[in-house]
Amino acid sequence: MLRLPPFTYYAPARIEDAVKILADYGPDAMVVAGGTDLYPNMKRRQFEPKIIVGLRQIRELHRINGDAKTGVTIGACVTLAEVSQHPAILASYRGLARAAGLVANPQIRHMGTLGGNLCVDTRCNYYDQTLFWRQALGYCLKKDGAICPVAPGSQRCWAVTSTDTAPVIIALRATLRLVSPRGERLVAASDFYRDDGIHYLNKEADEILTEILLPPIDGLKTTYWKLRRRGSFDFPVLGVAVALAQEGERCRDVRIVTGGVNSRPMEMTEAERILIGERITPDLIERVAQAVYRPVKALDNTDFVPLYRKKMAPVFVKRALRELLGWPIQETPDGHTSAAG
Amino acid sequence: MDKQLITLRVNGEVHELAIPVHKTLLEVLREDLHLTGTKHGCELGECGTCTVLVDGQPVLSCLALAVEWQHRDIVTVEGLADGPRPHPLQQAFAELGAAQCGYCIPGTLLTAKALLDHNPRPTRQEIKEALSGNLCRCTGYIKIIEAVERAAQRMAAQTAFAESAAR
Ligand SMILES: Cc1cc2nc3c(=O)[nH]c(=O)nc-3n(C[C@H](O)[C@H](O)[C@H](O)COP(=O)(O)OP(=O)(O)OC[C@H]3O[C@@H](n4cnc5c(N)ncnc54)[C@H](O)[C@@H]3O)c2cc1C
Ligand code: SF4
Ligand code: FES
Ligand code: FES
Numbered sequence: 001m002l003r004l005p006p007f008t009y010y011a012p013a014r015i016e017d018a019v020k021i022l023a024d025y026g027p028d029a030m031v032v033a034g035g036t037d038l039y040p041n042m043k044r045r046q047f048e049p050k051i052i053v054g055l056r057q058i059r060e061l062h063r064i065n066g067d068a069k070t071g072v073t074i075g076a077c078v079t080l081a082e083v084s085q086h087p088a089i090l091a092s093y094r095g096l097a098r099a100a101g102l103v104a105n106p107q108i109r110h111m112g113t114l115g116g117n118l119c120v121d122t123r124c125n126y127y128d129q130t131l132f133w134r135q136a137l138g139y140c141l142k143k144d145g146a147i148c149p150v151a152p153g154s155q156r157c158w159a160v161t162s163t164d165t166a167p168v169i170i171a172l173r174a175t176l177r178l179v180s181p182r183g184e185r186l187v188a189a190s191d192f193y194r195d196d197g198i199h200y201l202n203k204e205a206d207e208i209l210t211e212i213l214l215p216p217i218d219g220l221k222t223t224y225w226k227l228r229r230r231g232s233f234d235f236p237v238l239g240v241a242v243a244l245a246q247e248g249e250r251c252r253d254v255r256i257v258t259g260g261v262n263s264r265p266m267e268m269t270e271a272e273r274i275l276i277g278e279r280i281t282p283d284l285i286e287r288v289a290q291a292v293y294r295p296v297k298a299l300d301n302t303d304f305v306p307l308y309r310k311k312m313a314p315v316f317v318k319r320a321l322r323e324l325l326g327w328p329i330q331e332t333p334d335g336h337t338s339a340a341g
Numbered sequence: 342m343d344k345q346l347i348t349l350r351v352n353g354e355v356h357e358l359a360i361p362v363h364k365t366l367l368e369v370l371r372e373d374l375h376l377t378g379t380k381h382g383c384e385l386g387e388c389g390t391c392t393v394l395v396d397g398q399p400v401l402s403c404l405a406l407a408v409e410w411q412h413r414d415i416v417t418v419e420g421l422a423d424g425p426r427p428h429p430l431q432q433a434f435a436e437l438g439a440a441q442c443g444y445c446i447p448g449t450l451l452t453a454k455a456l457l458d459h460n461p462r463p464t465r466q467e468i469k470e471a472l473s474g475n476l477c478r479c480t481g482y483i484k485i486i487e488a489v490e491r492a493a494q495r496m497a498a499q500t501a502f503a504e505s506a507a508r
């Protein structure tokens with residue numbers, strides 16, 4: 001059996017109590033929500049916290065409130081299955097429902113939470129391995145080692161952002177509520193991430209993500225496209241979230257955010273600028289799509305050859321935009337050719 | 342090592358156990374309750390063979406901490422048959438040869454049960470999606486899907502019969 005390392009477990013019923021435990025134990029403690037990311041990582045000894053603070057018992061973290069007009073607030077412990085099926089999210093924040101529904105597989109979506117998904121560890125073929133494997137290789141920068149075998153000359157870690165929901169959350173311009181012993185702060189979802197495989201979140205160890213605040217939908221339509229080898233189980237090796245608002249034939253607003261490449265979800269600002277305010281035509285969409293090619297960085301540390309993932313980014317942007325415009329597309333958003341053709 | 346007294350409700354039976362808190366539900370089911378019908382495969386969430394039902398929903402017992410799932414309704418493959426009578430799913434799997442080596446089958450049966458309990462007449466696509474978290478290295482899935490369809494038909498017929506008898 002591949003077993004968890006021993007730890008002490010707390011299951012506080014209130015956010016204040018959880019915060020207090022984190023304050024008392026400092027860096028020895030970690031929070032857990034669904035455990036579908038943390039527990040496999042602990043079994044591989046990527047993390048060995050002495051204290052685990054389970055958030056599942058905290059009632060208020062399981063709530064969903066609001067509607068498309070006022071905005072929707074989602075508690076951090078709402079499961080991905082609930083996010084993907086919630087009527088208000090399905091109706092108005094469709095890209096989010098779809099991204100949540102494409103995570104892993106049905107079992108993991110019943111256990112995994114939206115908060116955990118937004119905080120999910122970055123991934124790399126050299127890191128997501130058992131202790132035995134990593135020891136044989138001599139470890140790497142992200143855990144216990146001195147070099148990065150993916151980019152040996154580099155001083156940084158290039159592990160890949162692998163959350164399906166973060167690109168959509170950023171495209172929606174959502175805000176995150178964080179609570180810590182120092183009080184509470186709100187952070188824009190796009191400021192929550194850092195382009196660094198090790199320190200990938202702008203979050204202190206004692207900060208708990210409590211709520212995800214989606215703004216009023218304000219005419220935006222959203223979608224999410226995911227590239228992976230199998231139609232289930234696999235993490236994204238490219239994800240594309242697009243939010244689009246039209247005014248007649250013109251684009252009033254657009255956000256294009258990638259995931260599964262680079263170490264953080266990336267907003268494709270250059271591509272967005274080409275489209276905003278313009279009359280939308282197939283030629284223009286082609287130019288928008290090409291503008292995402294350069295900023296996308298794919299290295300040889302996840303599934304599929306990096307160049308293929310990079311080349312698929314413009315293809316997915318084009319398909320996502322066509323889908324939102326109601327133009328014909330031949331593929332389904334999880335990257336497979338649709339049966340309907 | 343921290344031991345904790347926990348209460349687990351498995352297949353309708355309540356168990357009180359003193360276990361180390363870092364034990365997974367999979368480990369407790371197999372090693373403490375000796376319910377070895379729940380299989381261990383990857384132990385990392387990557388295969389689905391350890392699936393059990395918690396309050397009617399399929400979850401992976403290898404990623405579930407036993408202390409976190411106390412006082413919930415847990416069903417393992419041992420709880421599927423009705424006394425000596427196999428569950429219609431078990432019957433259909435046996436008839437159609439949907440189990441080969443059988444290793445994935447406990448998890449597959451439970452996931453299929455959750456599907457049929459929530460959706461008695463699933464389409465083939467819905468069956469595929471529901472079972473997409475249960476890997477099988479033997480069958481190629483076709484017979485598994487056919488067995489779920491057969492069980493669904495029989496269970497629907499039984500329900501219809503029971504309803505007309507009650508009228
Ligand atoms: C086989 C497999 C396939 C997977 N496929 C995908 C996939 O396709 N796409 C994808 O996005 N993910 C995937 N995952 C990863 C994971 O299952 C999901 O990201 C899930 O949503 C994580 O949520 P959780 O609640 O289980 O997180 P946990 O494991 O509980 O936590 C994850 C991390 O976030 C921290 N954390 C959790 N909640 C909070 C909070 N409220 N405040 C502060 N920190 C918090 C934890 O300390 C931990 O570091 C997969 C996992 C497995 C095992
Ligand atoms: S990118 Fe390099 S340092 Fe980062 S996890 Fe992979 S091998 Fe380790
Ligand atoms: S043993 Fe749990 S998913 Fe493989
Ligand atoms: S029957 Fe052998 S793995 Fe499914």
